[in-house]
Amino acid sequence: MTTKHALFKGKDYISTEEWADSEIETLLEVAGDLKHKFKNRIPHRHLPDKTIFLMFFDKSTRTRNSFEAGITQLGGHAHFLTADVMQVSHGESPKDTGIILSSYGHAIAIRHDLVPGEGNTYIREVAKWASAPVINMQCDVDHPCQTLADLMTIREKLGKNLRGRKLAVSWAYAPSYAKPLSVPQGLIMLMPRFGMDVVLANPPEYGLMPETLAAARKNAAAARVKFEVVDNMDDAFRDADIVIPKSWGCLDTMGTNPQESLRIAKQYRHWICDDAKMKLTKSDSIYMHPLPADRGNEVTDEIIDSPRSVVFDEAENRLHTAKAIMALTMADEPVPYEVEE
Ligand code: CP
DSSP: OEEEEEOOTTOOBSOGGGSOHHHHHHHHHHHHHHHHHHHTTOOOOOSTTOEEEEEESSOOSHHHHHHHHHHHHTTOEEEEEEGGGSGGGGTOOHHHHHHHHHHHSSEEEEEEOSSTTTHHHHHHHHHHHOSSOEEEEEESSOOHHHHHHHHHHHHHHHOSOOTTOEEEEEEOOOSSOOOOSHHHHHHHHHGGGGTOEEEEEOOGGGOOOHHHHHHHHHHHHHHTOOEEEESSHHHHHTTOSEEEEEOOOOTTTTTTOHHHHHHHHGGGTTOOBOHHHHTTSOTTOEEOOOSOOOBTTTBOHHHHTSTTBOHHHHHHHHHHHHHHHHHHHHOSSOEEEEEOO
């Protein structure tokens, strides 16, 4: 084992696009070290007496609890804030909110993901004025906390060399709510950088933001891997090593009329990850989903509860990666961590 040190003090984590490959590698190394320490009850209080403000414009189970539990384990404290009980609901500006919260603590994390065109802009405005790092807990464009945990999970299951591996990111049917576009967008932007060939599948009404598709194409070309978009699940799943089928809403209407996304989706009920779809993939392929999943619609119980499903490892890695992001952006001194050489 080798001891290394790292620090990205004050660096915002708004999109993986703004973090170099080497910086993402460091986040993953620190997350791995923190996972080992958590499981072996080795203290890792890198953030004593530090405060993070968690500001939610939308619901959450994994994100809220991974950040709250994570900051406690690091020796700090989280304030859970919902926009409906803050003065933002009376129109207080992101500038004033950013200045004030960062004068009380050491980081601001924000989820603002349901309205295309709003969340990323809001988070960046807070970050422009805050004197502390700002972390994106999911916006309309990216969910960098989720995709970092996904990359960690894929590497744990398939190894670090992912060149030649095929990842299928597919739309799937869900009647529960019009889910944000940021998970598939974040996946197609990040995963080509780490060697995977990525195929995106969606019905015509469920296209992603053009700028994220352009970033995916650019990143794939730079990494000399494939990125393609298809209009059916079968082509995406065929010979895939990893599948991430999940629902999302229609870009044009989900901010103003989310019911329209659900109405249109009804004609695509057959976009479900079931045994027939998984049979198209490699025999040792893995099934992933950021959760919450619409069981019986996005995926059958048979698949999500099968040995090929890694969804609970993926959800657990949200804790370790959130802690790595907080430790490296909030600590005063370089964070020590162990890596296997
Ligand atoms: N995957 C994810 O972000 O889960 P929550 O919406 O529960 O935070």
